[in-house]
Amino acid sequence: MDDAIAACRILVVDDTDFNRTLIGALLGEAGFQNVVYAKDGFDALAQIAAEAPDLLILDIMMPGMDGFEVCRRLRDDHAYADLPVLVQTALSSSDDRNRAFAAGTTDLISKPLDRTELVARVRIHLENRVLIRDLQTYRARVEGELAMARSMYDHLLPSAALCATQTDRAGVTLRSHTALSSDLGGDLWGVLPLAGGRFGLFLLDMAGRGVSAALNAFRMHTLIHELAPHLGERPAAFLTELNERAVCLLELGQHATVIYGVVDGAAERFTYAAAAAAPPVLVPPDGAALVFGEGSGQPVGIAAGTRYEERSLPFPPDSALVLHSTAVLEALGGRNGGLAALLQSPAVRNALAAGDGGGAFTAVTAALAAAQGDVPLDDHTLVWIGREGAR
Numbered sequence: 001m002d003d004a005i006a007a008c009r010i011l012v013v014d015d016t017d018f019n020r021t022l023i024g025a026l027l028g029e030a031g032f033q034n035v036v037y038a039k040d041g042f043d044a045l046a047q048i049a050a051e052a053p054d055l056l057i058l059d060i061m062m063p064g065m066d067g068f069e070v071c072r073r074l075r076d077d078h079a080y081a082d083l084p085v086l087v088q089t090a091l092s093s094s095d096d097r098n099r100a101f102a103a104g105t106t107d108l109i110s111k112p113l114d115r116t117e118l119v120a121r122v123r124i125h126l127e128n129r130v131l132i133r134d135l136q137t138y139r140a141r142v143e144g145e146l147a148m149a150r151s152m153y154d155h156l157l158p159s160a161a162l163c164a165t166q167t168d169r170a171g172v173t174l175r176s177h178t179a180l181s182s183d184l185g186g187d188l189w190g191v192l193p194l195a196g197g198r199f200g201l202f203l204l205d206m207a208g209r210g211v212s213a214a215l216n217a218f219r220m221h222t223l224i225h226e227l228a229p230h231l232g233e234r235p236a237a238f239l240t241e242l243n244e245r246a247v248c249l250l251e252l253g254q255h256a257t258v259i260y261g262v263v264d265g266a267a268e269r270f271t272y273a274a275a276a277a278a279p280p281v282l283v284p285p286d287g288a289a290l291v292f293g294e295g296s297g298q299p300v301g302i303a304a305g306t307r308y309e310e311r312s313l314p315f316p317p318d319s320a321l322v323l324h325s326t327a328v329l330e331a332l333g334g335r336n337g338g339l340a341a342l343l344q345s346p347a348v349r350n351a352l353a354a355g356d357g358g359g360a361f362t363a364v365t366a367a368l369a370a371a372q373g374d375v376p377l378d379d380h381t382l383v384w385i386g387r388e389g390a391r
Contacts (some may be wrong), residue, residue, distance in 0.1 A: 015063060054130075331371040
């Protein structure tokens, strides 16, 4: 017998000394090591309140408080909703048995007791009890780890002060929308200060879900900030070196899609490199057609020696640049359908034409929130860089 099952606390409730002794002996011979006793219903409830058992073996016909009332009182308390209760009874009519189950009985054991039946029923209910307890413990641990990861995630996002400082120098406004899935999908974005009124911007999405994906995203965040002072001005070299380090850092099968670029308001240009990321989108002024960049390239962390190509997009005054995770495309129905239609919608175009970048961003994020639902299946990240009023 498994040690966890043998150690489970079993409370035997019977008003007859002989019956209590008999049940205890049968359970002891079968290997159950933690059997305690109560002489009536009142005694049982008092012992349960002091220390809840893992299983209750309960006689129905007892003076003072019968087994039906014990069951009802236990089931009225949410703390004992899952406590298995095996009722030993000589009642044979279907009405009596139905009454026992209606009161909250888990299972019935017929009197006179049969050793094989008793042990088998106790064992199966304790196995279920231990399994449920282990699953609850695992769930609590996972939820705790996810909560900690979410807290770490919040601390790694760029602060409002950092964003304001960098975007003021570059003559742009920076807005972001982030929606985390319940199990975390590994999205992360950030801002890197550069000289000359420019700043670097990255958005990465780790493969996988859960705490492991989040931790890998945090490791990549550290690498990115280590590389920024040396390679932040050169997006292609930046991604190439990031890949080399990620190959050594990440385990086989783990990788990330990344886009990294430099926002240069004075030069009216966004220079970037991508590693299998969603392509950046330029929303030009005056209702002109959208300009999609390139998002091709191998994810970082797969193979050493991978090289990345540097590309650029124009970034004229009164335009907006949109970076987003692939989950945004999936939520909106693809690049050329949902996202393109949304960015060219009257709500977005009219707001941009009026110099209201905030209104345009709100229209986009409202549509995205409606598409992804209350609990998104994956992390959604959208970063909006606007140049409204930059002429």
